[in-house]
Amino acid sequence: MGRQLHLRTALPDDRDWIHELRHRVYAQELGQHAPDPAGRLSDGLDGDNVYLVAARGARRVGFVSVTPPWAGRFGLDKYLDRDELPSLREPDTFEVRILTVEPGERRSAAAPLLMYAALRWIASRGGRHVVAMGRTEVLDLYLAAGLRPVGRTVRCGAVTFEVLTGAVDALTRSVPDRHSATLERLRSTVDWRLDVPFAPGPDGCEHGGASFTAVGTDFRTLHRRRRIVAADVLDAWFPPAPEVSAALTDDPSWLARTSPPAGAEGLVAEIAATRGLPEETLCVGAGSSDLIYRAFGQLLSAESRVLLIDPGYGEYAHVTERVIGCRVDRLRLRRVDDWRIDPHRLTEAVATGRYDLVVVVNPNNPTGRHTPADELRAAIESAPDRTRWWIDEAYLGYVDDAASLAPLAATDPRVVVCTSLSKMYALSGLRAAYLVAAPDTAALLRRWTPPWPVSLPAQRAAVAALGEPEYYRERRLQTRALRHRLALELAELDEGVLVEEGVANFVNVTLPAGGPSAAQFVHECRRHDVYLRDLSPLSALYEGRTVRVAVKDAAENARIVAACQAALDVLVPPVPLPAEPVSGAAR
Structure with missing residues (x-):
């Protein structure tokens, strides 16, 4: 129990444990489902859910699932008509389900940490509404997070759930106010491995400009600006007239x-x-x-x-x-x-x-x-x-x-x-x-x-x-040419990448579904001193996969393309080639 908790998005080899723990709790312990001879309990939304996992070293201790709106369906759809809960129709509503913790960890910080992590993950993807099914026996945990019952109870097997909802902005503001001491303790003791900051910005708004933080906001290391490509803000690439x-x-x-x-x-x-x-x-x-x-x-x-x-x-x-x-x-x-x-x-x-x-x-x-x-x-x-x-x-x-x-x-x-x-x-x-x-x-x-x-x-x-006006007209024409070339070069990086070129001084890059998140991609590019803007917090319509890239001059655009390629090489595993047929003699 004394080992440090760490929190991360589920890895492929976590799935067997998730199914096994779910079976032990919901089939054997609570009687919600009939026992399965294989000792596994899967979920119809497994292919769409995002699972966040808490662990101590190699020992997993709990998980929570988040269903994003782009999945097109929610667990609650089995129990409620969407007319009964109109927020289910909104493209920025996320569902939190199946918060499950190992019996020996139920008095630890694992459960509240997982709830908080789900809120931060949802906010980082542009979520504005949360719906949840909270088991009545642990309803206090959901209420402590700021969620509120909507007056509907649903029953599944031997288990009763309360339907709850909340606004992400209100939850983001209220949780630190109500649980500041706990959050400060967790911040210093938990190994936070999610692709979202532990805490929101001081004013709750996601501003650009992380590149200046890398340069140094105290202005004592301004020489760093010469090695950093600040493509996360939309400043002009050219000097003034x-x-x-x-x-x-x-x-x-x-x-x-x-x-x-x-x-x-x-x-x-x-x-x-x-x-x-x-x-x-x-x-x-x-x-x-x-x-x-x-x-x-x-x-x-x-x-x-x-x-x-x-x-x-x-x-x-x-x-x-x-x-x-x-x-x-x-x-x-x-x-x-x-x-x-x-x-x-x-x-x-x-x-x-x-x-x-x-x-x-x-x-x-x-x-x-x-x-x-x-x-x-x-x-x-x-x-x-x-x-x-x-x-x-x-x-x-x-x-x-x-x-x-x-x-x-x-x-x-x-x-x-x-x-x-x-x-x-x-x-x-x-x-x-x-x-x-x-x-x-x-x-x-x-x-x-x-x-x-x-x-x-x-x-x-x-x-x-x-x-x-003539000087800036020429810069506008140059920007168009630079933007178009940058868009073409980014589109050639990977066939799964979608590049959208607008009319201003930036292009948007959407990563393949099932691939890295925009946050992971941005983080990897920063290893090469290239700063891009993750658009995920602005809108759930981007599905956590879209990055904005400011147009720079030809040399810096080349650095952007190289950094993006390097990030994809690290984050997107290569597709294996089909095996060559083997002759009988060689066997």
């Missing part, structure tokens, strides 16, 4: 010590002139995240209902659900539709009149798909007057700024367009962005904007960048 660099190096000590124009008046005037927009329709900020937090805090409340696109930029789910507490619905995109937004489905969803805000990222991050402006404009025009639209055009510079809905936002009080100056202008480190809204909305948001919202270096650089 020469005029921008000149502006930043012209008396940098003055730029550093001088307070900027309090309202960024010069920057606002340059944006207005460049984009052909009235100044009174503009509000600037230190990056689009600054504007999102500030604007949503004014435009929404906990009573607001919001429609998000799924998959979509994770910051919007974080702000609406976790920060403000809005009621959030999702319009699910489909791989079969090439992840494109169907304007008819969008129009039908919004026509109900229930939404206070609809958020559309266009081009979409992380799918890389762009919806034509006329299709979005038609959906907006047909929507109820009470519905406001937030259009995020952070990556529109990789398509065509002329496709912007900013002119509509300047006149239609229902529309706000947010645009980052970071991505296409290679200014991510300086943080500059603006939004366009009808004058009354823009004035409201300016009232809640502190003075000096954008630093002097950022204002100076952004003004210079806006004056160099």
Whole structure:
């Protein structure tokens, strides 16, 4: 009992033990099933379930199964009609079943650790809802995890189960609050071998930027940046225009010590002139995240209902659900539709009149798909007057700024367009962005904007960048060529790999079903100092298998391809060749 517990995803040779333990507990001990002469009890979902195993050294002590939504069926389907539990229809609902522990370990930390591990595994795959069947004799264990009964009891053989459910976000927040001492003890004593961090991030949101952690966030080891390929964030691969660099190096000590124009008046005037927009329709900020937090805090409340696109930029789910507490619905995109937004489905969803805000990222991050402006404009025009639209055009510079809905936002009080100056202008480190809204909305948001919202270096650089459209047009064309070549080379790595090329500065790579998880693949690539983005936490629609790869220059793209190949060589076992026929004489 004193040996350290370790936790891992089940290996192929764990299956016999799982079937044997299941038989001992559910057939012999509890009488749920008739005994089997072979002493084994399998499950109809064995081919779809993910099993997490707790062990002490080589001795296995317990397991829990998780059924993901992409399996297409749940254990509960045998007992409940999905109309009785509508969350079973959601593509981000996961089922936790068959938590089973060896008799001698039932007073140890194995059972609660397995429950916690199941929650972390589900969150890492974009799960938003959990359903479970908890045996009534151990119901307290499920209640302690934060799950709540739905009022349905099901019976299987001699065993009674309570049906329980919970929201992953709420469980992720409540478990550390209620069991902080236990979790801290487990963190220091358990050998955690899952492909998901033991604890969520401090704000519960999955941000990119692990590559900067490798460089060193204390800035003492910045030389490391030269060996790391930061393809996990969507910063530009190219430098800003020469005029921008000149502006930043012209008396940098003055730029550093001088307070900027309090309202960024010069920057606002340059944006207005460049984009052909009235100044009174503009509000600037230190990056689009600054504007999102500030604007949503004014435009929404906990009573607001919001429609998000799924998959979509994770910051919007974080702000609406976790920060403000809005009621959030999702319009699910489909791989079969090439992840494109169907304007008819969008129009039908919004026509109900229930939404206070609809958020559309266009081009979409992380799918890389762009919806034509006329299709979005038609959906907006047909929507109820009470519905406001937030259009995020952070990556529109990789398509065509002329496709912007900013002119509509300047006149239609229902529309706000947010645009980052970071991505296409290679200014991510300086943080500059603006939004366009009808004058009354823009004035409201300016009232809640502190003075000096954008630093002097950022204002100076952004003004210079806006004056160099030809330079950035050339970079856009170069990015397209680099992106296409990168997509082709990644697609050649393995026939089971799916590469999806969008319109922005990244491609998505989906690993073969039954192969390594995106998290394992990302981890293996980091051994080669190549950092990619695991998209799994953003949406369960990615099934834990999709990685986003930022486009870099030709040399770094070559390093990305080489690292991906090396990762696949390690993680995907080669398919054995058929044996050559052996002649009778050779036998």
